[in-house]
Amino acid sequence: MDIEHVRSRFVKHFDGTTGAVYASPGRINLIGEHTDYNGGFVFPGAIDKGIVAEIKPNGTHTVRAYSIDLKDYTEFGLEEQDAPRASWARYIFGVCREMMKRGVPVQGFNTAFAGDVPLGAGMSSSAALESTYAFALNELFGEGQIDKFELAKVGQATEHNYCGVKCGIMDQFASLFGRKGSLIRLDCRTLEYAYYPFEPKGYKLVLIDSVVKHELASSAYNKRRQSCESVVEVIKQQHPQVEFLRDCTLQMLQEAKSGISEEDYQRAEYVIEEIQRVLEVCDALEKGDYETVGQKMYETHQGMSKLYEVSCEELDFLNDLAFDCGVTGSRVMGGGFGGCTLNLVKEELYSTFIENAKTKYKAKLGKSPKVYDVVISDGARRLA
Ligand code: GLA
Secondary structure, three states, rough: HHHHHHHHHHHHHOOOOOEEEEEEEEEEOOOOOOOOHHOOOOOOEEEEEEEEEEEEOOOOOEEEEOOOOOEEEEEEEHHHOOOOOOOOHHHHHHHHHHHHHOOOOOOOOOEEEEEEEEEEOOOOHHHHHHHHHHHHHHHHHOOOOOOOOHHHHHHHHHHHHHHOOOOOOOHHHHHHHEEEOEEEEEOOOOOOOOEEEOOOEEEEEEEEEEEEOOOOOOHHHHHHHHHHHHHHHHHHOOOOOOOOHHHHHHHHHHHHHHOOOOHHHHHHHHHHHHHHHHHHHHHHHOOOHHHHHHHHHHHHHHHHHHHHOOOHHHHHHHHHHHHHOOOOOOEOOOOOOOOEEEOOOOOOOOHHHHHHHHHHHHHHHHHOOEEEEEOOOOOOOOOO
């Protein structure tokens, strides 16, 4: 994340003066996928890639925003009807609106931003963007009155209300609460969280980016969420205390089977098992048992591929390849429908695995995957 790059463009693009600089990271998630909107557990960490933005109030009611990477400039007002067309600008607009709904007197500002978190790779580039602006506007216009959880909800509400994705809270939470060297276990129902130092001796975490992003990923995502909610409605008829799939057991699901479509049944089965897997991985980590951690990652992949159906040919190929190379754990990470696999690899196997992944993926699918070593880093902050 390069401050000088952003600063030089900000100065050049606007009136030659400088503003305040903020940054927020993308995230990885060790385990716990599609569990957040089901009131379950997730286990993410912030990474060393994210968004950097320079911002300066301009004394008007207009936001003037420049995307350095896309070389695209737009201006918009701050009322509901002023929503910009460009999708990148809608994130910033949405954050402004959500902050205003929470009583922050947001005014016009000039801003330029850039990022090094790959777009559409399942590493939460959009949450990084939202968190950057939520954190910054809170300081610049709100005297820090909004707490970090509410800032995460600002990002989530931006996705829901301005970008059409009914996401959970994990990505924005990780981007704001990240801490160097630690993963964070979050209970998405109570919002209780705990930091777990993560420095696996003898292993590395590496992302292999399939460089595919499937169309309609956001509508398929929303559809998964709907499946989960309709299963809850059916189970609730027998168990009125149930609020989320988090509150359901496999037995309750089994008992409700006749009222649930086969597809929705499989979706719920995956989620109930996945919530349990997060807890098992936390236990294994505390004992330094990385073999179990890895095994659970493979189980997650199976579930995401066969039951939840959010994997794809390319990701399944990368997962099989990891298994064949003897990699300890591997799975599709994030929402799915493209993006990365997350791999827990023994250090001595690392170069063979990467070599293999590159050549075999290219030979089979005709494109080169990208490789990112995971460095667990700090969350949203002011840089200058
Ligand atoms: C996306 C969403 C998150 C979460 C993951 C899947 O990243 O933004 O809220 O649901 O998918 O775990």
